[in-house]
Amino acid sequence: MTDFLDPLPWLIVLPLAWGTLAFVLGPGRGGRLAVAAIALQGALALQLAGQLIDSGARVYAVGGWGASLGIDLMADGLAVVMLLLTQAVALPLAVYARGYFAASPKGRELFWPLTGFLLAALNALFLSADLFNIYVTLELLGLAAVGLVAIAGGTQPVTAAMRYLLATLLGSGAWLLGVALIYGTYGSVSLAVLTPLIHSGAPLAVPLAAALMLAGLLLKTALFPFHFWLPPAHGGAPAPVSALLSALVIKATFYLALRLWLELFLPLTTVAAAQLLGALGAAAILWGSVLALMQSRLKMLVAYSTVAQVGYLFLLFPLATQVPPAAAESALAGGVMQAVAHGLAKAAMFAAAGSMIVATGRDDIGHLGGVGVRLPLTLFSFGLAGVTLMGLPPSGGFSAKWLLLGSALETGQWWWVVVMIVGGLLTAAYVFKVLRRAFLPRAAGDRVARVPRTLEFSAFALALASILLGLFGAPLLELLAVGRAA
Amino acid sequence: MSDPWLPAMVVLSSLLPGLIIFFLAETRIRLRTTLNLTGALVKLGFIGVMLWGVQNGREYVFRHTVLPGIDLVLHADALALLFVTLSAVLWLFTTLYAIGYLEGAPNRSRFFGFFSLCVTATVGVAMAGNLFTFFLFYELLTLATYPLVVHRGTDKALRAGRIYLAYTLGGGALLLIGTVWLYGLAGQVDFIQGGSLSALPPEAAGQLQLIFLLLIAGLGVKAALVPLHGWLPMAMVAPAPVSALLHAVAVVKAGAFGIVRVVYEVYGIEFAQSLALLLPLAIAASITIIWGSLRALFQDDLKKRLAYSTVSQVAYIVLGVSLFGPIGTIGGLVHLVHQGIMKITLFFCAGNYAETLGIHKVSEMDGVGRRMPWTTLAFSLGALGMIGVPPLAGFASKWYLGAGALEAGMPWALAVLAASSLLNAAYFLPILHRAWFKPANDAWPDEKIPQRGRWETAPLLLIPPLATAVATLATGLFAGAAFSPLSWVELIAVREYLAWIP
Amino acid sequence: MSAALLYALTGAALFAIGLAGLLLQPHLLRKILAFNILGSGVFLILVGLGQRDGTIDPVPQAMVLTGIVVAIAATALALALARQLLDLTGQMRLPEDRSDAEPVDD
Known part of the structure; x- marks a missing residue:
C-alpha cells in the first residue's frame, strides 16, 4: 500500500486526470479543480524533494514491471528541481488564468484541459528514465503547447501555432531518429543501461545520434538561430x-539537453562543441535583447526577452565542459538557477504584461502611460521580474549570474564574462523602456481600467518568488546535488 | 531582542x-x-x-x-x-x-x-x-x-x-x-x-x-x-x-x-600602499577636486553649482583615504559626515529659494537675504563651512586632511587643498555677496509662498535647513566632545591602524 | 549488404525526403505529408536496426506502434490548424513572417 501513496506516479496521473475532467466540467469548475489539484501536485513535489534530501535519488517501476518491458520513472536532484519549478509556476498562473479568462474569455474552454496535459507531459518528461519515453512526453508536450497557442483563434495565433507545430515535430523527429540509432547500436533505450556503455570510442552512429538529438532539442528550445518560431507563438x-x-516548456527541452550533455553523452563531448553552444547562446543574448529593445508591442518585447534569456542557459555548456569539477558544478548550479529564476520571472512578466494589456485594452508600449498609477502592484511585479532578468541583486537571476561569472573567471573564459555583462545592460535597457512609459501620466484618449485583484497578486507572487530565490537559494542547490557524483 | x-x-x-x-x-x-x-x-x-x-x-x-x-x-x-x-x-x-x-x-x-x-x-x-x-x-x-x-x-x-x-x-x-x-x-x-x-x-x-x-x-x-x-x-x-x-x-x-x-578593510591600507595603489587614487581624487571646483565656478544654475561642488568635495574623502597615515584617514572620514551636513543644508536652502520665490539661478539671487534672512543665514553657514572657515565643520576636515598630507609625505596634496579652498571661496562668496549686499530686483521670478508674519516660507521648509546649519556650527565648535563625528572617527582610525601597527 | 542496413538506408532516404519537403514545400498539406514521410523513415530505421541475427526484436515494434499513434495525433492537430488557417486567410500556406510589424488582432 505504501506504493499507492508514492508521489512519483501521482505527479503524472493527477494532471492527466484533472485535465480530462476539466474538459467535461467546463472552464468554471474545471478552473477551480485545476487550482486545487496543482496545489496538491506542489505538495507532492515537496514531499518528493524531502525524500531525496533524506535518502538520495530514487527509481520507481510503473506497475512493478521493471525496465525493458515496463516503464521506469527516475527522480534525482535535477529532475525534482524542475518538478518544483513547474508546480511553483503553474499554481499562481492557474489562479491568474481564472481571473484572466473571466476578463477576456476567448479560448477559455480549451485552456484547462490542455494545461492539464501540458503539466502531465512536463512532469513525466522530468521523471522519464528512458529515451523513448522521453520521445512520447516530448510529443505530448509539443502538441499540448501548440494547442494552447491556437486556443484564442485569429490569424496571427493560428499561423504562429502552425509554425510552432512544424518546428516541434521536426525537433522530435530528429530526436526519434537519434533514439533509433542508439537502439540499433546498443539494443536499449534506458538511460541507466546506456550511460556506462557509451564511451569516447563509440561507433559513428552514436555521435551522429547525439548530434541529431541535441539539434532537435535546440530547435525546440528556440536557441538562436532556431528561435524564429518562438516570438510569434509566445507573443501571440x-x-x-x-x-x-516561456517559463516551462522551453526549460523542459533545455533540461534534456543538459542531461544528454552531462550524463549520457559526456564521453563524447568536446570543448569545440561546447564553445559552439556557448557562442550560439551569446548570439541569442545579444540578438534577442536588441530585438526586444526594438519592439513596440509589449508581449513581443517579453517574448524576445525569452530568446535572449535562453542564451544564458547555454553559456553553462562551455563553462562545464572539461574544466575542474568545482568550476563545472558551479556552472551547473548557475545554469539551473538561471532556468528556475527565469521561469519564475518570465511567468511574472508575462502575467503582468497580460494585466496591463487587459487594463489598457491594447498591446502597445507607447500607450502604457497611467499604468503606474492605476496598477502599481502589477508594475512593481514587472519591475521585480525585470530585476531578476537583469541579474541585479537580490534575485535568483543574480545568484545565477554570480555562479556563472565565477565559473567563467575561474576557468579563464573571460569572453563569456563580457557577454553576460553586456547582456545584463541590454536587458536593463528594454526593461526600463517599459517601466519608463508606465511611469508617465496617462495620455489623453487612453484608458486604463482596473483589473481583478487576483491578476495583480498572482503576478506579484511569481515576481516575489524570483526575488526571494536569490536570498534563499541554498536549499535548492543542495537538492540539485542529490544523485550527482560529488 | x-x-x-x-x-x-x-x-x-x-x-x-x-x-x-x-x-x-x-x-x-x-x-x-x-x-x-x-x-x-x-x-x-x-x-x-x-x-x-x-x-x-x-x-x-x-x-x-x-x-x-x-x-x-x-x-x-x-x-x-x-x-x-x-x-x-x-x-x-x-x-x-x-x-x-x-x-x-x-x-x-x-x-x-x-x-x-x-x-x-x-x-x-x-x-x-x-x-x-x-x-x-x-x-x-x-x-x-x-x-x-x-x-x-x-x-x-x-x-x-x-x-x-x-x-x-x-x-x-x-x-x-x-x-x-x-x-x-x-x-x-x-x-x-x-x-x-x-x-x-x-x-x-x-x-x-x-x-x-x-x-x-x-x-x-x-x-x-x-x-x-x-x-x-x-x-x-x-x-x-x-x-x-x-x-x-x-x-x-x-x-x-x-x-x-x-x-x-579589503586590501588593508599597508598592503594597498605596497601594491602602489594609493598614489594613483590620490591623483585621481586631486584631479576631481580641482576639476569639480573649476566647473562649479561657471554654473549659473544654483543646483548645478552645488552639484559640481559635491563632485569636488566628495573627492576630499577619497583623498583622505589615499593619504597613508592615521591623520589623513581622520580627515577623510570626518569629511564624510561634515560634507553631508553642510551640503544638505545648501540643497535645502536652494530648494527653499526655488519653492518660495522661483529662484533657480545665481543671477536671480540679488537681495534675497532681506526677503529670506533665515534661509540665507543657513546657506551662508553651509557655504562658509565648505570653504573651511573656522570654527565651522569644514575647517576641521581640511585641517586634518592637510596635516595628513604632510604626514604622508605628499606636500603637493596640500597645494591641491589650498587651491580648492580658494576656488570654493570664488564660487560661494559671490553668491553670499549678491544675497546679502545687492539690492533686490523689482519682482521675484515666481513667488509661490508669500511672507506670513515671521515665516519667510513654509515652516516645514525652514526648520530642516536651520537645524542642519546649527549642526554645521556645532560639529565644528564641539569637535572634541564625546560622540562628536571627529572623536568617533578618531576611534575608528585608532582601531584601523592598531590592526597593523605592532 | 545486410537486410538491416538496407532498411536503415531506405529509412534515412525517406527521412531526407521528408525533411526537404517539410522545409521547402510551401503548401501546408504537402508539409504535413512530408512530416509523415519523415516519420515513416524513422520507423523503418527503428525496425530495421532493431533486428538481431534475423530474429525479430519486439521492443522496437512496440515503439513504432506508439510512434504511429503519436504521429496520427500530430497529423490530426496539423490538419485542424491548416483548416482553420484556410478559413481565416483563404490560403493553405503560411503567411510571410511579419510578426514584428503585425497589428494587434483584438
Missing part, C-alpha cells in the same frame, strides 16, 4: 499561455 | 514602511506621514543602542547564507555606524522637508515609497559586512533612486534618468566583475580591520591591482570621480529633497564609503 498567445510556454 | 537582529532591524525599519507606503492611496496623508516618521525615529532608536554598544566594544553581526560560500552579512562596526547615523539623522530631516516640499504634488506615495527604499539601501551599504552584501545594496540604491530622478516625468527628467542608469548600471557591472573575481581568488572576503588580502601569494599581485582598478572604477561612478561624474549634475533635475539627501549624501557617499571599505 493569451497571457497565461505565453507565461506557461 | 538578540544582538544579531539589531542591524537587520535598522534595515527593516525603513524597508517595511516603504513597502507599505507604495500601496497607500494618495489621500492617506496622515497615515503616510506617521509611517515615515515612525520609521525614521525607530531607526534612530536602534542606532542609538548600537552606538552605545560599539563604543563599549560590542559587535553586532547578522549573517545569512545565500549560496554555499556566500553570506549576506550586516556588520555594525564603528565605521558602519558613522555612515548609518549620518544617513538616519539626515533622513529624518529630509523626510520633514519633503513633506513640506511636496505638499499637494501628485504621486507622493510612490515618491515616499522609493525614498524609504533609498534609505534602506544606504544603511545596507553602510553596514555591509562583505563585498557581496555591499554590492547587493549598492545596486538596490541605483534601482531605488532612478524613479526619484525621473519623478517629474518631463522629457528632461527622463533623459537625465537614462544617463543616470547608464552610468550607475555600467559602474555596477564593473564592481560585480571585480567582486566575483576577488571571491574566486580569495574566497569570501569579509570586511575586517586591516584587510585580509596581504596573505595571498605574491604572484596574485597583478590580478589584485586589476581587481582594485575594477572596484574603484565601479565605486567611482557613484562617488562621481572625474571622468565618471557626468550623471551628477544632470540628476539635479530631481526634486530638491532628492538632490539634498541622495545626491549630496547617500549615493555619492555610498561610492566614497565603498572606496574606504575596499582600501582599509
Whole structure:
C-alpha cells in the first residue's frame, strides 16, 4: 500500500486526470479543480524533494514491471528541481488564468484541459528514465503547447501555432531518429543501461545520434538561430499561455539537453562543441535583447526577452565542459538557477504584461502611460521580474549570474564574462523602456481600467518568488546535488 | 531582542514602511506621514543602542547564507555606524522637508515609497559586512533612486534618468566583475580591520591591482570621480529633497564609503600602499577636486553649482583615504559626515529659494537675504563651512586632511587643498555677496509662498535647513566632545591602524 | 549488404525526403505529408536496426506502434490548424513572417 501513496506516479496521473475532467466540467469548475489539484501536485513535489534530501535519488517501476518491458520513472536532484519549478509556476498562473479568462474569455474552454496535459507531459518528461519515453512526453508536450497557442483563434495565433507545430515535430523527429540509432547500436533505450556503455570510442552512429538529438532539442528550445518560431507563438498567445510556454516548456527541452550533455553523452563531448553552444547562446543574448529593445508591442518585447534569456542557459555548456569539477558544478548550479529564476520571472512578466494589456485594452508600449498609477502592484511585479532578468541583486537571476561569472573567471573564459555583462545592460535597457512609459501620466484618449485583484497578486507572487530565490537559494542547490557524483 | 537582529532591524525599519507606503492611496496623508516618521525615529532608536554598544566594544553581526560560500552579512562596526547615523539623522530631516516640499504634488506615495527604499539601501551599504552584501545594496540604491530622478516625468527628467542608469548600471557591472573575481581568488572576503588580502601569494599581485582598478572604477561612478561624474549634475533635475539627501549624501557617499571599505578593510591600507595603489587614487581624487571646483565656478544654475561642488568635495574623502597615515584617514572620514551636513543644508536652502520665490539661478539671487534672512543665514553657514572657515565643520576636515598630507609625505596634496579652498571661496562668496549686499530686483521670478508674519516660507521648509546649519556650527565648535563625528572617527582610525601597527 | 542496413538506408532516404519537403514545400498539406514521410523513415530505421541475427526484436515494434499513434495525433492537430488557417486567410500556406510589424488582432 505504501506504493499507492508514492508521489512519483501521482505527479503524472493527477494532471492527466484533472485535465480530462476539466474538459467535461467546463472552464468554471474545471478552473477551480485545476487550482486545487496543482496545489496538491506542489505538495507532492515537496514531499518528493524531502525524500531525496533524506535518502538520495530514487527509481520507481510503473506497475512493478521493471525496465525493458515496463516503464521506469527516475527522480534525482535535477529532475525534482524542475518538478518544483513547474508546480511553483503553474499554481499562481492557474489562479491568474481564472481571473484572466473571466476578463477576456476567448479560448477559455480549451485552456484547462490542455494545461492539464501540458503539466502531465512536463512532469513525466522530468521523471522519464528512458529515451523513448522521453520521445512520447516530448510529443505530448509539443502538441499540448501548440494547442494552447491556437486556443484564442485569429490569424496571427493560428499561423504562429502552425509554425510552432512544424518546428516541434521536426525537433522530435530528429530526436526519434537519434533514439533509433542508439537502439540499433546498443539494443536499449534506458538511460541507466546506456550511460556506462557509451564511451569516447563509440561507433559513428552514436555521435551522429547525439548530434541529431541535441539539434532537435535546440530547435525546440528556440536557441538562436532556431528561435524564429518562438516570438510569434509566445507573443501571440493569451497571457497565461505565453507565461506557461516561456517559463516551462522551453526549460523542459533545455533540461534534456543538459542531461544528454552531462550524463549520457559526456564521453563524447568536446570543448569545440561546447564553445559552439556557448557562442550560439551569446548570439541569442545579444540578438534577442536588441530585438526586444526594438519592439513596440509589449508581449513581443517579453517574448524576445525569452530568446535572449535562453542564451544564458547555454553559456553553462562551455563553462562545464572539461574544466575542474568545482568550476563545472558551479556552472551547473548557475545554469539551473538561471532556468528556475527565469521561469519564475518570465511567468511574472508575462502575467503582468497580460494585466496591463487587459487594463489598457491594447498591446502597445507607447500607450502604457497611467499604468503606474492605476496598477502599481502589477508594475512593481514587472519591475521585480525585470530585476531578476537583469541579474541585479537580490534575485535568483543574480545568484545565477554570480555562479556563472565565477565559473567563467575561474576557468579563464573571460569572453563569456563580457557577454553576460553586456547582456545584463541590454536587458536593463528594454526593461526600463517599459517601466519608463508606465511611469508617465496617462495620455489623453487612453484608458486604463482596473483589473481583478487576483491578476495583480498572482503576478506579484511569481515576481516575489524570483526575488526571494536569490536570498534563499541554498536549499535548492543542495537538492540539485542529490544523485550527482560529488 | 538578540544582538544579531539589531542591524537587520535598522534595515527593516525603513524597508517595511516603504513597502507599505507604495500601496497607500494618495489621500492617506496622515497615515503616510506617521509611517515615515515612525520609521525614521525607530531607526534612530536602534542606532542609538548600537552606538552605545560599539563604543563599549560590542559587535553586532547578522549573517545569512545565500549560496554555499556566500553570506549576506550586516556588520555594525564603528565605521558602519558613522555612515548609518549620518544617513538616519539626515533622513529624518529630509523626510520633514519633503513633506513640506511636496505638499499637494501628485504621486507622493510612490515618491515616499522609493525614498524609504533609498534609505534602506544606504544603511545596507553602510553596514555591509562583505563585498557581496555591499554590492547587493549598492545596486538596490541605483534601482531605488532612478524613479526619484525621473519623478517629474518631463522629457528632461527622463533623459537625465537614462544617463543616470547608464552610468550607475555600467559602474555596477564593473564592481560585480571585480567582486566575483576577488571571491574566486580569495574566497569570501569579509570586511575586517586591516584587510585580509596581504596573505595571498605574491604572484596574485597583478590580478589584485586589476581587481582594485575594477572596484574603484565601479565605486567611482557613484562617488562621481572625474571622468565618471557626468550623471551628477544632470540628476539635479530631481526634486530638491532628492538632490539634498541622495545626491549630496547617500549615493555619492555610498561610492566614497565603498572606496574606504575596499582600501582599509579589503586590501588593508599597508598592503594597498605596497601594491602602489594609493598614489594613483590620490591623483585621481586631486584631479576631481580641482576639476569639480573649476566647473562649479561657471554654473549659473544654483543646483548645478552645488552639484559640481559635491563632485569636488566628495573627492576630499577619497583623498583622505589615499593619504597613508592615521591623520589623513581622520580627515577623510570626518569629511564624510561634515560634507553631508553642510551640503544638505545648501540643497535645502536652494530648494527653499526655488519653492518660495522661483529662484533657480545665481543671477536671480540679488537681495534675497532681506526677503529670506533665515534661509540665507543657513546657506551662508553651509557655504562658509565648505570653504573651511573656522570654527565651522569644514575647517576641521581640511585641517586634518592637510596635516595628513604632510604626514604622508605628499606636500603637493596640500597645494591641491589650498587651491580648492580658494576656488570654493570664488564660487560661494559671490553668491553670499549678491544675497546679502545687492539690492533686490523689482519682482521675484515666481513667488509661490508669500511672507506670513515671521515665516519667510513654509515652516516645514525652514526648520530642516536651520537645524542642519546649527549642526554645521556645532560639529565644528564641539569637535572634541564625546560622540562628536571627529572623536568617533578618531576611534575608528585608532582601531584601523592598531590592526597593523605592532 | 545486410537486410538491416538496407532498411536503415531506405529509412534515412525517406527521412531526407521528408525533411526537404517539410522545409521547402510551401503548401501546408504537402508539409504535413512530408512530416509523415519523415516519420515513416524513422520507423523503418527503428525496425530495421532493431533486428538481431534475423530474429525479430519486439521492443522496437512496440515503439513504432506508439510512434504511429503519436504521429496520427500530430497529423490530426496539423490538419485542424491548416483548416482553420484556410478559413481565416483563404490560403493553405503560411503567411510571410511579419510578426514584428503585425497589428494587434483584438
